[in-house]
Amino acid sequence: MLKYALLGLLQYNPSTGYDLKQFMDTSTSNFWHAKLSQIYITLKALEKEGLVTSDVQEQTSRPDRRVYTLTEQGTQELDKWLRDTNVELPQLKDPFLLKLFFCARLDKESLLVQLKLQRDLHQKLLNEYRTDTKATIQNVRENVPQLKKDALFWGLTLRSGELIEEATIRWLDEAIETINKEI
Amino acid sequence: MLKYALLGLLQYNPSTGYDLKQFMDTSTSNFWHAKLSQIYITLKALEKEGLVTSDVQEQTSRPDRRVYTLTEQGTQELDKWLRDTNVELPQLKDPFLLKLFFCARLDKESLLVQLKLQRDLHQKLLNEYRTDTKATIQNVRENVPQLKKDALFWGLTLRSGELIEEATIRWLDEAIETINKEI
DNA sequence: TGATACATGTAAGGGGTTACATGATTTC
DNA sequence: GAAATCATGTAACCCCTTACATGTATCA
Numbered sequence: 001m002l003k004y005a006l007l008g009l010l011q012y013n014p015s016t017g018y019d020l021k022q023f024m025d026t027s028t029s030n031f032w033h034a035k036l037s038q039i040y041i042t043l044k045a046l047e048k049e050g051l052v053t054s055d056v057q058e059q060t061s062r063p064d065r066r067v068y069t070l071t072e073q074g075t076q077e078l079d080k081w082l083r084d085t086n087v088e089l090p091q092l093k094d095p096f097l098l099k100l101f102f103c104a105r106l107d108k109e110s111l112l113v114q115l116k117l118q119r120d121l122h123q124k125l126l127n128e129y130r131t132d133t134k135a136t137i138q139n140v141r142e143n144v145p146q147l148k149k150d151a152l153f154w155g156l157t158l159r160s161g162e163l164i165e166e167a168t169i170r171w172l173d174e175a176i177e178t179i180n181k182e183i
Numbered sequence: 184m185l186k187y188a189l190l191g192l193l194q195y196n197p198s199t200g201y202d203l204k205q206f207m208d209t210s211t212s213n214f215w216h217a218k219l220s221q222i223y224i225t226l227k228a229l230e231k232e233g234l235v236t237s238d239v240q241e242q243t244s245r246p247d248r249r250v251y252t253l254t255e256q257g258t259q260e261l262d263k264w265l266r267d268t269n270v271e272l273p274q275l276k277d278p279f280l281l282k283l284f285f286c287a288r289l290d291k292e293s294l295l296v297q298l299k300l301q302r303d304l305h306q307k308l309l310n311e312y313r314t315d316t317k318a319t320i321q322n323v324r325e326n327v328p329q330l331k332k333d334a335l336f337w338g339l340t341l342r343s344g345e346l347i348e349e350a351t352i353r354w355l356d357e358a359i360e361t362i363n364k365e366i
Numbered sequence: 367t368g369a370t371a372c373a374t375g376t377a378a379g380g381g382g383t384t385a386c387a388t389g390a391t392t393t394c
Numbered sequence: 395g396a397a398a399t400c401a402t403g404t405a406a407c408c409c410c411t412t413a414c415a416t417g418t419a420t421c422a
Binding site: 001005008011026028031032033044046063078079081082083085086087088089090091093094095096097098099100101102103104105106110114117118121122125133149150152153154156157159160163164166167168170171174177178182183 | 184185187188191194210211213214215216261262264265266268269270271272273274275276277278279280281282283284285286287288289293296297300301303305308329332333335336340342343346347349350351355356357358361365366
């Protein structure tokens, strides 16, 4: 799947692994993330498959940059993936919910501390979505005409994050209330 | 993390790997899942760590059952994990959102088909939560007094699923409308 | 007659994390 | 003087998925 994230990002600009990591961290991190080491490995594999090419830009005081470019074949692979319908739901893994499932063993105070901390973290993320992320996308929409349509879709994924964070915060408030009443 | 899922489930009953798989599929699958092969491997590792013990129950017309039991040390490990506060948000990976991020490349019709299919899948899951899953938990709450407190927490994780599915469906409706209007 | 449930496991390979290695430049 | 930024990569390890291997009993 990282494969497609990289192909997708490379359609905008030829980039180094380092660039792609930065871009992911500020755009897809909400629903997709990767470590630099894995990005380098995957880029190498994509080149072997002929989906990207790379050339080295020499630098003096920095390590040389290996810049990857999407090939025609890579573009086709990306399009094929986009058309291929997801017929299943994402199988998410959420360590916090797993823990909560077994929390009958835990004392009330620790429990409330953990729920409130999660609430804070989600609230912070939601605020970030509503300010920074929103502004970044708005900026592209207004100032980079050739990415206007892309920005619409980025906005949809952002809106998903916003609605899910709102729901999560409401749930945590409800859970805190339940615990306070019933334990 | 699967480690803790298994320790947590074993607190209720000594079980085989097969049993644990069944149990996970009907209780935690919403936020944690695993393949049988991985469960067998992890149980073996837990036994090596001294967190569970196993004994074999011979059967005639079926393969023998290897029944795992939580040890005192295992119980302590589980409690330690429960008390250990999650100071970060879950790093979720959602292939559908990743794809949507790049969907400016896709034609409107395919796009709408994919969004509507996702909507159906999420609606089905939500219905399941509201009927089957809810009933199962309610049943334990009313008929198994020693698990009444546990059932409260199971209910909280179910409620999280319900709220998130509702939010997701609302988001998909909104997205479909946006696409219809703006593309 | 074929699928499903029961029941356990191994092997190969993919994907991901953490740690290690290097090293100049810029910023605090 | 220390930390962050830029920049690439390897190695070890862990977790997970898919496929393979085995075999009876029951249900449709």
